Amino acid sequence: MVNSLLHVFRNNAFGRETFMQSLYFCKTLDFTLRVYIPRHSKFLMYFENEVTQVDLDQSYLSDPETAQEHVEALAKKAGVSVDFLTPKDFTASTLPDVPIGFDCMCCPRSMSDKTSRIGLGYVGPKVRRIAVAAPFPVLVTSLCYKPWNSVAVFFGGSANAFKALSMGLSLSRRSGMPLDLFTIEEGDVNRETLDNLLQAREMTSVVEEGVREWHFLSKSKLEDNLYEIPPDALTVIGAYGHGMIREALFGSKLEVIQSQIINNMMIVGPKCRVF
Amino acid sequence: MTPKNIAGMAKRLFFLRHEKVALLLAGVLVGCCSGVAAAGLSFAIEHLSELCAHAKHYWWVFVLPGVGAALSSLFLNKIVREGAGHGVPEIIYAVSRRGGLLRFRSSFSRLVSSCLTIGSGGSAGPEAPVVMSGSAIGSNIAQRLGFPSRHRITLVGCGAAAAIASIFNAPIAGIVFTLEVVLGEWTAVNVIPIGVASVAGTQVGRLLMGNSIRFSHAHFSPGTWDIAAAFGLALATALVSVALSRMIRSSGKMWGKLPASKMSRAFVGGACVGLVGLFFPQVLGEGYNQIYSLIHGQYSPGLVLLCAILGLKMLVTATTLGSGGSGGIFAPGLVVGSFTGVAYFRLLSLMVDVGHLAPEGCYALLGMAGIMGGMLQAPLTGLFLVVDITSGYEVILPLIVVSLVSSSVCRYFESDSFYLKDLKAEGGLIRPGTDERVLEDLQVSEVLEHNLIPLNNHMTLADLVAQVKSSHRNHFPVLDVKTNEFLGMIDLAKVRPYLFNRELYGTVLVVDIMDHFPPAVSPDERLTDVLELMDRIQAFSLPVISGKRFLGMVSKGTLLDHYRRELIVQTTY
Incomplete structure (x- = not known):
């Protein structure tokens, strides 16, 4: 089975960094790369039970004549074959429907905001909505091209964390890179309860075989624990498994993590399937 | 049990x-x-x-x-x-x-x-x-x-x-x-x-x-002559419907070509409408007041002015919608219909004695149904809309005639209604109960067959024969040994002569006998298009390629299996 990654190309220096990250991802995991060069400032993605409109800033539409050329040059250099995606369906004449039959989608930190805002470290609302609704994970890239040499999974025992763990195991297996687990100890989340949960799901042996090291981080502030994450790891995190109210009250760990570390990050949403 | x-x-x-x-x-x-x-x-x-x-x-x-x-x-x-x-x-x-x-x-x-x-x-x-x-x-x-x-x-x-x-x-x-x-x-x-x-x-x-009939009116009692006259009105409303539909569509295209921002276009278009409105305020807004006057026979302007206002209403509607204003065609359609009905009645009165016909207000009702039936090519919608908003059940017989005939005549000039024309042209319309509708819920990825044995460009005919023995498939993709890129396809039906020539086993490479440019489909292809391609080239299966990577095969047999299952799902409830 050949998997594919969707990349929405932005024809500027920042877009090049993101694209190189996608190329690296595809080369490492033997994915095919589908590139969408936008011709309109917005597009729709129809998921199973939700439609998401992605509003792009003008930088995505800059210099369309050279966009394909740039993509091909970078892809050739990386030795990755590229397939350009041309939307066939349009909800309105300037509103193309981008298909969703991919196994992963690459998004910069915020697809909606202007390039200058991307460094603020905020998973934009559209990226969040895609991650919530999509059957694929979202690869949120680091600000500049940064190859990864290991996989780091945040594992807290929730249903989505298990999905992230499975994804991490798959990524590790396919890339041949080591996998480390990171658990932030709080409340009931400790080694014993997680071992029990793994046993209940019959994953103990898989984890023992596939995980290089399981780190338990116990500092009271979440941010303080993140120093332990290897800077060259692809971090995998299950996200958006809880409701908006809970998130509004207690905040989102994902937002904190991604604003504190600049690693490439894979967000595994509640409807995501593991490749 | x-x-x-x-x-x-x-x-x-x-x-x-x-x-x-x-x-x-x-x-x-x-x-x-x-x-x-x-x-x-x-x-x-x-x-x-x-x-x-x-x-x-x-x-x-x-x-x-x-x-x-x-x-x-x-x-x-x-x-x-x-x-x-x-x-x-x-x-x-x-x-x-x-x-x-x-x-x-x-x-x-x-x-x-x-x-x-x-x-x-x-x-x-x-x-x-x-x-x-x-x-x-x-x-x-x-x-x-x-x-x-x-x-x-x-x-x-x-x-x-x-x-x-x-x-x-x-x-x-x-x-x-x-x-x-x-x-x-x-x-x-x-x-x-x-x-x-x-x-x-x-x-x-x-x-x-409040509970009020939007266009309550005096009692009309249309007779046989009105039913006969309704045929003529139906033709008139059909022509006006076609004209209005085309005007709105052309206006959209024309305004779209102007080298200005959408907002500027909307402003200029709106201002043009406002200019017309300075002299003919009747054409502005929804126009429901005009309908009320027409139904009650209180519309005093003569036939020529009436026709002029009718034309202007069509023009400003096309300008408003075409230049980027937001709104629908129901209200303008009703206004245009009522003008058309009254104009038709007055024209008729110039030619024949209309003493035995219902009042002109009745023809305003009929005209509304004709335009709605014509533009939407939905005769029942036009019919029931007019019955509902006028409480005019007594005019049901001529209403049916106007609505049905107008809709049929419009179909002769315009294959699809105002709403569906562009949609159908872009392939965006799939009606229930069609093959397309069933296939729409299926993706190429769902019907993809992966149980194929890939060959590589270094393999010889002998290797192919060995693979044939262990496979029940007739197609073998050939991939580049280094890059895994798709190079071509071996179709057993086409290479059969080579298979029985043992002398070639060690000397002929699979790349020499493969089809280098086989017809292929992409994973985003609609299955209706895939089936159409299969029918056109008389193929039973096609490779699915993304970039230069081989994803699998899609075959008619598997596709029809999935079709049947999907049909059951869609028709069970």
Whole structure:
């Protein structure tokens, strides 16, 4: 089975960094790369039970004549074959429907905001909505091209964390890179309860075989624990498994993590399937 | 039958009943929300129109429709970034291709934009925007409640029906419009919740806006001669319908070519409408007052002026909608229809004695049905809309004639209705009960066959023969040994002569006998297109290629297996 990654190309220096990250991802995991060069400032993605409109800033539409050329040059250099995606369906004449039959989608930190805002470290609302609704994970890239040499999974025992763990195991297996687990100890989340949960799901042996090291981080502030994450790891995190109210009250760990570390990050949403 | 089976059946029946109850309750909720939206829009347009009327003595009043249209465009394109057209085609597209998924922003965006356009004097109707809003409300409620796509489509229909029902105080027209135009199918599953939603929407509208027939009129008693005259009117309305549809479409294309921003175009278009309105204020806004005068026989201008106003109304409607104003064609269609009916009657009176015919107000009603039936190519919608909004059941016989004949004649000139023409041309329309509809829910990835044995470019014929022995497939993809890229395809039917020539086994490479450029499909291809390609080139299977990577094969057999399963799913409920 050949998997594919969707990349929405932005024809500027920042877009090049993101694209190189996608190329690296595809080369490492033997994915095919589908590139969408936008011709309109917005597009729709129809998921199973939700439609998401992605509003792009003008930088995505800059210099369309050279966009394909740039993509091909970078892809050739990386030795990755590229397939350009041309939307066939349009909800309105300037509103193309981008298909969703991919196994992963690459998004910069915020697809909606202007390039200058991307460094603020905020998973934009559209990226969040895609991650919530999509059957694929979202690869949120680091600000500049940064190859990864290991996989780091945040594992807290929730249903989505298990999905992230499975994804991490798959990524590790396919890339041949080591996998480390990171658990932030709080409340009931400790080694014993997680071992029990793994046993209940019959994953103990898989984890023992596939995980290089399981780190338990116990500092009271979440941010303080993140120093332990290897800077060259692809971090995998299950996200958006809880409701908006809970998130509004207690905040989102994902937002904190991604604003504190600049690693490439894979967000595994509640409807995501593991490749 | 075992007790387990009985229990299973009971559980299933219970679930089905509950699902239907849930759908009905959701239909009521959607109907009420759509009713509120319709009432809100109606109030807002009324108040904005009153506000703009205060400025009618100033010379600059003509720019008001321009300002309204520009603000409408600004709101739609820059603030809510809707990026879509007049609404109804988008709903039909969502129903037909996207399982009824509509964006949340659509539930309010058109209300605001059409209020600005129509309230400031633009010639458009509030119905399409409120239908868009109601449908989006239905879709989003269905999404939040987790209804499957078939129920989501029904709830989109509930929103559309309730919107029409509420804004016109016309429950039957709401139901008929939804089934005939939006959904394109009449099933018991759809009719019940849509009917309930229509009742809810109408009642909410009556509570908020009062229970009055929009165009109440004197009693008409059309006779045999009126039925005969209705045929002529049907022809006239058909021609006017075709002209109006084409004018709106051409206007959109013409304004679209202007090298200016959408907002500037809307402003200029609105200002042009305002200029016409300085001399002919009758053509501005919804125009319901004109309909009222025409039905009551109180419209004094003579035939020539009447025809001029009719032409101008068509022109300003095309300008308003084409230049980027927001609104629908129902209200202008009704106004144009009533003008056409009265003009026809007056023309007839010049040629024959009309003493034994019904009054001209009756022909205004007939004209409305003719235009609606013609433009929408939905005769029942035109018919019931006019019956509902005029309470004119006594004119039902000529109404049927006008509506049916106008619709049929229009079909002769325009293969598809105003709403469906562009949609169909772009492949966005798939009606229920068609192959396309069944295949639409399937993706190439779902029917992909992976059980193929890949060969590489270093392999010889002997290697191929060895693989043939262990495979039941007739196709073998050839991949580059280094890059894994797809190079070509071996089709056993084409290479059979080589297989029996043992002398070639060690000397011929698979790349020498493979098909280097086999017809292939991409993973995004529609399955209808895949089947069409298979039929055209008489192939039973095709490789699926993404970039230069081989993903698998898609074959007719597997595709038809999935088709059958999908058909069962779609027709079980």
